[in-house]
Amino acid sequence: MTPDGPPTLDDVARTAGVSRSTASRAINGGLRVSPEAQAAVDDAVARLGYSPNRAARSLVTRRTDSIALVMPEPDERIFTDPFLGATLRGVSAGLAGTDLQLVLLLARPGEHPGQMARYLSSGHVDGVIVTSHHRGDQLEQELAGGSLPAVFVGRPFTDAGLRWIDVDNVEGGRVATRRLIERGCRRVATITGPLDMTAGVDRLAGWRTEMRAAGMPDDAVVEGDFTVAGGTEATRRLLDEHPDVDAIFVASDLMAEGALQVLDARGLSVPGDIAVTGFDDLGIAASTTPRLTTVRNPVVEMVNSATSTLLALLAGDDVPAEPQVLEVELVEGTSA
Incomplete structure (x- = not known):
């Protein structure tokens, strides 16, 4: 700090021995700045403890120095859904050491479809990571046709021009179902995730593929919503409609927790x-009674990859457009 207050851009320029415009360009990206001038400005910034004015800087760079994490879910889900909580923590950790601020966008009651997409396309952020998206939120259409760098955690319904990272949900559904069939179960039902989400669609497809491969009927299906309450309601309905089931593949551990409660209540x-x-396998399975047999969802790896991919896009790096699909792993418990 100078005797007259915080150091200014003029102070940096004077200390570095360059013009004010050169100092500004060096601080805001180094365009048309010689290596010698860049080094002098960097040294002056460090010596003076100069911090650029973000508002003024954005006028020069046309960047906001912020990225959005979009979760089109009600805010209470952040505190109850381990997948969403782990995603938020992972993205925040991935931005450590950068100057980027994280903007969290959640669904609001009564929000008009497309409102969130319009916000993103209006220049409020430099990039976006999207997770837990639904078919009707219009995010895919807006981001696929725009210039905003974006990465989806979870397969989009359309991947035209979109980068995404996901676990192999189809294979995960097959693995979980196969475990029940190998146990000797012959009337295997499923409680799906929301079918306006690709995770729900793909896990159902995996269950159905495995059932048909085993020559078993695939009619015992009830849709859930990836919550404990949704799993409870879906299990009640499933047992009422298909009282002969001897196994259930539940498409999330939260719903499985609700299912176990209903089964216990019915003796x-x-x-x-x-x-x-x-x-x-994000913590719920280890705390249920009996301990839940589940499929590992590698959220940490997915979020790390999504964050590093977005940072590379923002840096102008050549990032491959191919999707990244991670392998699944069965985690044995005692429920199957």
Whole structure:
């Protein structure tokens, strides 16, 4: 700090021995600045403790120094869904050491479809990571046709021009279902995730593929919503409509927790009467009784990859457009 207050751009220019415009260009990206001048300005910034005015800097660079993490879900889900919580923590950690600020965008009651997409396309952020997206939120259409750098955690319904990272949800559904069939179960049902999300669609497809490969009926299907309450309601309906089931593949561990509660309330033992498998392995499975057999969802790896990919895009690096699909792993418990 100078005797008259915080150091200014003029102070940096004077200390570095360059013009004010050269100092500004050096601080805001180094365009048309010689290596010697850049080094002098960097040294002056460090010596003076200069911090650029973000508002003024954005006028020069046309950048906001912020990225958005978009979760089109109600805010209460952040505190109850381990996948969303882990995603938020992972992106925040991935930005450590950068000057980028994180803007969290959640769905609001009564929000008009496309409102979030319009916000993103209006220049408020430099890039975006999207997760837990739904078919009707219009994010895919807006981001696929725009210039805003974007990475999806989770397969989009359309991948035209979109970069994304996901776990192999189809194979995960197959692995979880295969475990039940190998156990000797012959009436295997499923509680799906929301079918306006690709995770719900793909896990259902995996279950159905494995059932048909085993020559078993694939009619015992009830849609859930990836919440404990949704799993509870879906299990009640499933048992009422298909009382002969002897196994259930539940497409998330949160819903499986609700399913186990219903089975216990109805006096059905797990896995004695009905075997159960879940999907996620983000902490819930280890705390259920019995311990849930589940499929690992590698959220940390996905979020790390999404964040590093977005940072590379913002830096102007040549980033391959091919999707990244991570392998699944069955985590044994005692519920199946």
